[in-house]
Amino acid sequence: MTEKPMLEDIMRQPLLLRGLASRLGDIEAFWREHLRVASRLIAFGSGDGWFAARSASSRAGEPGLLAASGLEIAGDQGPLITPADRLIAISMSGNVDRTVEAATRAVEQGAQAVSLTNSAGGRLAELGLANFSLQIDDVAPFLCGTSSFTATRTVLAAFSAFSEGQSVSAMQEQITTTADALGYVLAEVGPIAEDIAAQKAKSTPGARYLSCGRRGSAVADYGAAKIVELSATPVWSDDLEEFAHRQYWTMARGEVAVMLPTSTFVADIAKESADALRAMEVDTVAIGPASLGVDAACWQMTWRDDLNVDDATLASGALQLLAYHWADAAGFDPNRRMHLKNDTTRFKTSRLLTRRSLHAVAGDPATAV
Structure with a gap:
């Protein structure tokens, strides 16, 4: 393992963006199969997923992408979902409680949804959602989200751009120029x-x-x-x-x-x-x-x-x-963040707040994920 994995994760982002540019054909194919007919794209998530959705959203009144939090969708406080909408559930693991609950509610209401993850889909896949995976290799466990955030908002921006009529070649140029x-x-x-x-x-x-x-x-x-x-x-x-x-x-x-x-x-x-x-x-x-x-x-x-x-x-x-x-x-280790895991009460509480399914191991820094 590298001595500074978070720094490495940050610095590799231009290369990862170029990799996404080379996958735009696959991204466009996924959009065409699952999202093309949408009257609106509604992306939702929690934490970084919510930040990514909002930061890639379209301006009010423009076609493209609308953002909501997982709690807004799960708690029926988000946009009124219609059968013509397509939802995008964002969770790198596919297991974040509120995002899974939001996707479950949307599916139960008859909405069509897909997932955007960095995995095989996790619990979101169990709902039968078509999954687009970022396929970013982890530099180290338990890193603060950097490259995954950049990649998530880039894929969301591509989905939005295709909905607005932008071509694959134009999007490739933008992503490559941004990478440089x-x-x-x-x-x-x-x-x-x-x-x-x-x-x-x-x-x-x-x-x-x-x-x-x-x-x-x-x-x-x-x-x-x-x-x-x-x-x-x-x-x-x-x-x-x-x-x-x-x-x-x-x-x-x-x-x-x-x-x-x-x-x-x-x-x-x-x-x-x-x-x-x-x-x-x-x-x-x-x-x-x-x-x-x-x-x-x-x-x-x-x-x-x-x-x-x-x-x-x-x-x-x-x-x-x-x-x-x-x-x-400030005297902390951003590469391992053990100050979070070593505070076992705080860490276990965080799992009870957002990932209740993991709370059984959250008191043990060696096994918590």
Whole structure:
């Protein structure tokens, strides 16, 4: 096993994206057989699956992909499902409780669904769902999700693009161009992420991840979740504007604000916010394409604008590296995350919350999965 499996998992993503580009014929064939006739594609999941679905969803009113959480579907609080819809259940193992329950409910209601996993389908396969597997080899067990997240949202984006009439060749070009750009970004932002972590990870009382819009907020949520999984730093995510009306009032001096602007207007608000937060001794990090740079930020992670590049993928890669180096600088091991398994009560409780079928072994770090 490599000494730094999470870092290896992050850095191999450009290669994995090129692999998905070479499989687009299979992805398109799966879409054509199971999803082509849909009036709407509704993707749902929990955790990273939910973040991926939201970050790849279409804008309101556009054809393509609608996102929901597993709980929304299972609890009958999501979109009203019709026989003309096609659902995509997202779970890397195929075993996450709420996602399985949501798929079960959808099938019982007569909906047609498929699964998107990195396995043979698990419990989702037992429901008879056609399964598309990412086929990503694990670098090590119990890693924080990085390459699987990027691959999931890439496949979802391909399904959405095909529904919108985009060709396989056009999608191949976009994925390949994004892979090249991601390789550049990972190389360039690594030292910046290390510098941020070295200066702030041990001293900051908390971090806020702020963006705007369905996709941007999903990526911010994902970035915050990675810090939560890897370190003990208190982290929150929010809308960039609404943060000022609620979370800000309990913000401590010396926190870090990570901003992901999604348009020129949002970038202008981010600049004003970064300026204003200096009075609270808050250091800011801005992540996004160069045209959405935030000059007032203490650190910027930017890349060249390209309409054929998926900026959310690049932002996710930058956030992954920031989380990795943050955990390392804070004194945690992001490659093994034993601080989670060694807290056996907390770990067992997590299984009771989300994977009840695994709780029998969750008290034993050697056997918990």
